[in-house]
Amino acid sequence: MTDGLPMVVPEPGLPDRVRIHEVGPRDGLQNEKTVVPVEVKAEFIRRLADAGLTTIEATSFVHPKWVPQLADAEQLMPMLDGVTARLPVLVPNGRGLDRALALGVREIAVFGSVTESFAKANLNRTVDESLEMFAPVVATAREAGVTVRGYLSMCFGDPWEGAVPVGQVARVARRLLDLGCDELSLGDTIGVATPGHVSAVLTALGAVGVPAERLAVHFHDTYGQALSNTLAALRHGVRVVDASAGGLGGCPYAKSATGNLATEDLVWMLDGLGIDTGVDLGRLTATSVWMAGHLGRPSPSRTVRALSPQEL
Incomplete structure (x- = not known):
């Protein structure tokens, strides 16, 4: 591995700091064909925290x-005692929330859809029905003092419905925020967004009273647009970006979805822009090389490959 770092050239108008919401242990590993041992998952999360990531989505309490x-x-969460990072988990419903609360979880996420087709495929419900299901989950979590994130999938395109109207995204996002979510993550689940499209969606959200400060972006790199889309979001004031160490992950319910934006690729860009993340790129890269060894295949991250070619 080399100690290569980009030249720092800031761009005016961008945030001074970005919080990376690391989704590799949950969104990344859920899409693997083989089951990773729980001990490896726990070590993966510890290594990510040691690399400086402050928010690491640990797992999902899905059936x-x-x-x-x-x-x-249930086995994993107690193994993470002592990890100083925030460790949110995904819960699909009230039963999942009960399981999470029993283990002392302090942050949860619910996973909704902007489109009817994906809501049906993923939750077997309409968009309205899914929001009705989330309402008591969010309310119970808030009463327990638990922070709630709302994921919105298919914000930029749907494999069944095609292009998704910008107004439709704004309407569903506003309703999900009104349920009591602290933060919304806008998902480009099949990776079809482009920078102008991102700008249009964020502008529409602002028009219905959803500020950039309450938003995160979650881009997939299907067409190589994840970094350019992220930069467009940063120019709109978004300060939270989802990414997956080593580029792990996709979506088991949308077969055209490829991997998430690689955390290393994101950190390289942000480092070059002079934006603070608190992440040590060398340690993060070494972690992804280590995990790639456990998965038996090289990391798809271009930055991981560039910084550690002899190990891949």
């Missing part, structure tokens, strides 16, 4: 039948 790769959530 094991639907996501068998994350069936060990």
